[in-house]
Amino acid sequence: MSESHSPVRRVIAIEFGLRESLKSEVHMSYQLYGQPDGEQHTTYYFWLIEHEQGPILVDTGFYPEGGERRKRQMNRHPVAALETLGVDAKDIRLVIMTHLHWDHAGNLLDFPNAEFVLAKSEREFWNSDLAKNKLFSAYFDPEAGRDLDILESEGRLRYFSGVAEPVPGVRVLEVGGHSPGQSIVEIDTRDGVLLLTSDAVHFNDTLEKRMPFCSMTDLPTGFEVFDMIESRLESGTYVDVVTGHDPVVATKYPPVDAERAPFAVVLSPKEAA
Numbered sequence: 032m033s034e035s036h037s038p039v040r041r042v043i044a045i046e047f048g049l050r051e052s053l054k055s056e057v058h059m060s061y062q063l064y065g066q067p068d069g070e071q072h073t074t075y076y077f078w079l080i081e082h083e084q085g086p087i088l089v090d091t092g093f094y095p096e097g098g099e100r101r102k103r104q105m106n107r108h109p110v111a112a113l114e115t116l117g118v119d120a121k122d123i124r125l126v127i128m129t130h131l132h133w134d135h136a137g138n139l140l141d142f143p144n145a146e147f148v149l150a151k152s153e154r155e156f157w158n159s160d161l162a163k164n165k166l167f168s169a170y171f172d173p174e175a176g177r178d179l180d181i182l183e184s185e186g187r188l189r190y191f192s193g194v195a196e197p198v199p200g201v202r203v204l205e206v207g208g209h210s211p212g213q214s215i216v217e218i219d220t221r222d223g224v225l226l227l228t229s230d231a232v233h234f235n236d237t238l239e240k241r242m243p244f245c246s247m248t249d250l251p252t253g254f255e256v257f258d259m260i261e262s263r264l265e266s267g268t269y270v271d272v273v274t275g276h277d278p279v280v281a282t283k284y285p286p287v288d289a290e291r292a293p294f295a296v297v298l299s300p301k302e303a304a
């Protein structure tokens with residue numbers, strides 16, 4: 032891909048919420064690793080792709096009600112965060128949904144002109160009786176189910192299986208593991224291919240120490256996804272991998288605007304050296 036032809040102008044991570052907990056509360060079977068317990072902050076993000084066809088979202092944050100029920104801190108509503116960045120929710124034409132967990136699939140009706148792209152297997156799972164079991168249902172909000180039905184009735188929910196490229200330079204890969212239709216997003220940027228893992232990889236430690244998140248619907252697949260991502264990073268296929276909930280993302284990359292929007296950081300392009 033030639034640099035000048037990348038249709039992606041910028042990729043931005045937007046932090047909107049926070050959870051403070053112990054490591055043993057978020058990493059699966061943490062005691063097996065023989066490491067001391069300690070604080071683990073979980074940062075909640077969604078992502079904005081500035082594309083030549085218009086702004087695209089990857090996930091939409093959580094409903095304020097869903098955050099309140101779980102006592103999670105919402106630092107700013109995703110729509111308000113976008114407004115601060117000069118993006119009107121009405122101008123979003125495409126939302127990529129990485130999965131349907133509560134903290135990624137909220138506020139769906141706040142984007143009245145958007146088409147939503149989602150793995151078919153993910154929707155089917157959450158419509159199934161299996162999903163009623165507590166270990167699954169704890170991660171799904173009824174508001175999302177209600178609003179997905181509305182989007183579907185309006186013809187705004189588009190399903191895919193395997194791989195989709197809803198706009199040039201942005202590919203959604205259904206990988207599973209964390210949730211049945213968990214998807215990751217490959218973005219062709221000026222720097223190379225940037226991967227947004229969403230919850231296929233929660234934290235940098237998840238990948239580096241092979242410590243999966245406490246909730247996985249298919250653990251072996253989850254590990255295969257770690258291997259696939261790591262090998263593509265090592266081979267240079269991916270120039271960068273951005274994990275779904277690591278607090279380091281908010282500090283490692285430069286802010287969009289340190290004064291007005293310190294909560295949003297530019298993942299790509301990299302600043303000129």
Ligand SMILES: [Zn+2]
Pocket residue numbers: 132134135230275276
């Ligand atoms: Zn999540």
